[in-house]
Amino acid sequence: MLLRDFILTARSSLAELYGQEEAVSLVSVLCGEVLGVSSYAHVLAPETVVPDDRLPLLESSLSRLVSGEPLQYVLGHAEFCGRRFNVSPSVLIPRPETELMCRMILTELLPLCGLSSPSVMDLCTGSGCIAWTLSLSLPDASVTGMDISDEALQVASSQPFSGNAPSFFKGDLLRLSDFASLGKFDVIVSNPPYVKDSERALMRKNVLDFEPGLALFVPDDNPLVFYDAVASFSVEHLAPGGFGIVEINEALGKETADVFRSAGFGNVSVREDLSGKPRYVVFLK
Ligand SMILES: C[S@@+](CC[C@H](N)C(=O)[O-])C[C@H]1O[C@@H](n2cnc3c(N)ncnc32)[C@H](O)[C@@H]1O
Missing domain, CATH: 3.40.50.150 (Vaccinia Virus protein VP39)
Known part of the structure; x- marks a missing residue:
């Protein structure tokens, strides 16, 4: 799958729950975390392909966000006082x-x-x-x-x-x-x-x-x-x-x-x- 296609689909599936602006930001953080790409990667290199071994994690993370689960639980960490803490739903x-x-x-x-x-x-x-x-x-x-x-x-x-x-x-x-x-x-x-x-x-x-x-x-x-x-x-x-x-x-x-x-x-x-x-x-x- 092309990164560009994943990003466009992900943004539109999150926009209803989070609004357009927040959806863009969530997708950008998700792609940065899972693929290590910058928010403009799909613009600068439109033919970038999502590696096959990363696609399942990307898609399951997106489904969790679409269900309303907070980004921090999906990523497993949250920032606090300048440090990255592990978090779980507990x-x-x-x-x-x-x-x-x-x-x-x-x-x-x-x-x-x-x-x-x-x-x-x-x-x-x-x-x-x-x-x-x-x-x-x-x-x-x-x-x-x-x-x-x-x-x-x-x-x-x-x-x-x-x-x-x-x-x-x-x-x-x-x-x-x-x-x-x-x-x-x-x-x-x-x-x-x-x-x-x-x-x-x-x-x-x-x-x-x-x-x-x-x-x-x-x-x-x-x-x-x-x-x-x-x-x-x-x-x-x-x-x-x-x-x-x-x-x-x-x-x-x-x-x-x-x-x-x-x-x-x-x-x-x-x-x-x-x-x-x-x-x-x-x-x-
Ligand atoms: C509002 S959270 C605060 C967590 C953390 N200190 C923070 O600021 O993010 C409250 C915590 O109290 C714990 N808690 C609830 N009832 C408790 C009890 N009877 N005795 C001790 N801890 C309890 C919960 O498990 C939860 O982790």
């Missing part, structure tokens, strides 16, 4: 808001607290994107990530990086008694599930159909369940002079901050993301 695709949380930790909160080689706990680590970003940026830090999902922990612990690797373990954040033997941490960070069940109706189909519900949803009648747990965990395990930061549901900024105030943290603030939405709660000890 982990949330790392989000730009979470990148900003890592940057706030590295550029603002660690210097503010005078911490250069902190011990860090990442609760609900998923792909390990937060844990790895912090451990690779802070070679003297000791970083631990925890998640309830075996599949997520498998992804987190097999990320393709060398250097100061985090350690990962399985745990249920809602069973705090399991953590009694853990020590203190200078930094506690978490991006837990925070989307209310009733908010499903507002979400895009490709998130609902393909990203793990375990990573996203909380019951409407107890939407702060994970923040209650992070606050209780932090009462026991946050070292004096340390800080915590959590990513939050933008509709529940004040309520989430109140969870940490009620747990006894005096210095609690709600921070905004780049769109000006309440997106993080920071608490100091």
Whole structure:
């Protein structure tokens, strides 16, 4: 098959779901990944033929995109804080808001607290994107990530990086008694599930159909369940002079901050993301 023919067919089959512009970009990334060709290869060399051994992967990847599966799952990786993380459908695709949380930790909160080689706990680590970003940026830090999902922990612990690797373990954040033997941490960070069940109706189909519900949803009648747990965990395990930061549901900024105030943290603030939405709660000890 000519590359030109594949590209034209692929663009038109994706245009209905993604729009023309996004379809062009998706096909360009796909061909770049699978064939190693630039986005203009079919224009500059119109007779380029897709090698027979690459065609099945190209076609199966296209079918997955047409079904609405996110590009990152199809490719098996996602960019986060300048690094390429492995992802699978058992982990949330790392989000730009979470990148900003890592940057706030590295550029603002660690210097503010005078911490250069902190011990860090990442609760609900998923792909390990937060844990790895912090451990690779802070070679003297000791970083631990925890998640309830075996599949997520498998992804987190097999990320393709060398250097100061985090350690990962399985745990249920809602069973705090399991953590009694853990020590203190200078930094506690978490991006837990925070989307209310009733908010499903507002979400895009490709998130609902393909990203793990375990990573996203909380019951409407107890939407702060994970923040209650992070606050209780932090009462026991946050070292004096340390800080915590959590990513939050933008509709529940004040309520989430109140969870940490009620747990006894005096210095609690709600921070905004780049769109000006309440997106993080920071608490100091
Ligand atoms: C919103 S995702 C965040 C993943 C990753 N930290 C990120 O920012 O991309 C939430 C994670 O919480 C995990 N999780 C859900 N319930 C949990 C529980 N009871 N205890 C520990 N982890 C849990 C899910 O498996 C998922 O990986």
